[in-house]
Amino acid sequence: MEKKYYLFEDSTQLAAQLALDFKNAVDEKAAAGESITVALSGGHTPKAFFEILAEPPYREGISWENVVFFWGDERCVPPDNDESNYKMTNNALLSHINIPEGNVHRVLGEDPPTNEALRYSKVLEENVPAGNNGFPSFDWIFLGMGDDGHTASLFPGASTLSETERICVVAEHPKTGQKRVSITFPVINNAKRVSFLVAGEAKQPVFKEILEKGDKTLPYPASMVEPAGGILEWYLDKAAAPEL
Numbered sequence: 001m002e003k004k005y006y007l008f009e010d011s012t013q014l015a016a017q018l019a020l021d022f023k024n025a026v027d028e029k030a031a032a033g034e035s036i037t038v039a040l041s042g043g044h045t046p047k048a049f050f051e052i053l054a055e056p057p058y059r060e061g062i063s064w065e066n067v068v069f070f071w072g073d074e075r076c077v078p079p080d081n082d083e084s085n086y087k088m089t090n091n092a093l094l095s096h097i098n099i100p101e102g103n104v105h106r107v108l109g110e111d112p113p114t115n116e117a118l119r120y121s122k123v124l125e126e127n128v129p130a131g132n133n134g135f136p137s138f139d140w141i142f143l144g145m146g147d148d149g150h151t152a153s154l155f156p157g158a159s160t161l162s163e164t165e166r167i168c169v170v171a172e173h174p175k176t177g178q179k180r181v182s183i184t185f186p187v188i189n190n191a192k193r194v195s196f197l198v199a200g201e202a203k204q205p206v207f208k209e210i211l212e213k214g215d216k217t218l219p220y221p222a223s224m225v226e227p228a229g230g231i232l233e234w235y236l237d238k239a240a241a242p243e244l
């Protein structure tokens with residue numbers, strides 16, 4: 001596994017570089033007549049990146065018909081709820097671009113979580129080519145990291161961390177009790193490219209530990225991300241990684 005760290009002055013510069021990297025990745029796939037499968041992260045950090053893609057030159061310059069969007073996790077709320085990752089992405093990006101409806105695979109956060117975890121597992125099985133181990137192998141997964149070191153909706157100490165069979169699971173936010181649907185580590189670690197988007201001072205202590213110790217003994221789900229045959233990238237701003 002290749003590991004790369006990219007450090008930016010601030011989250012705006014981070015988002016700008018990511019938008020360029022995203023366009024290059026789509027162009028490469030489109031040139032080969034293929035589509036790129038992308039799992040999006042939620043929370044706040046990706047919003048600036050989405051907003052840049054929703055503007056020229058990316059809005060018209062990216063061949064959206066070659067992009068297939070999925071979510072790495074979703075909060076179990078309706079799509080018009082402010083907590084919805086889909087809502088954030090739709091407001092910041094999807095409602096501004098000309099992407100085929102069939103290329104956007106939303107997690108139905110409004111449905112019963114257990115049913116939806118099963119249904120979305122099937123959606124991934126049917127729409128994301130499998131790797132050798134039979135699990136979906138995304139071209140690119142975007143992940144955030146919580147101050148507690150969680151990623152997607154895989155939280156420290158949760159039983160979902162040791163899931164080895166299922167593609168999606170139901171998770172619960174340790175503080176709010178909010179139900180989530182999340183992809184699991186067999187899927188995350190099966191991706192060709194995984195990129196963490198991490199900005200802000202609050203993320204510093206956990207990132208510092210991961211950087212210094214960097215092994216699976218840490219209690220942080222983010223440190224358990226190891227895309228075996230792929231690339232692991234950290235897009236960081238200086239507030240999150242002053243020591244880099």
Ligand code: 6PG
Nearest residue numbers: 042043044045144145146151152
């Ligand atoms: C979610 C996410 C979650 C997020 C982190 C970081 O649905 O909340 O997918 O894993 O990426 O909590 O969130 P911020 O970007 O808001 O710091």
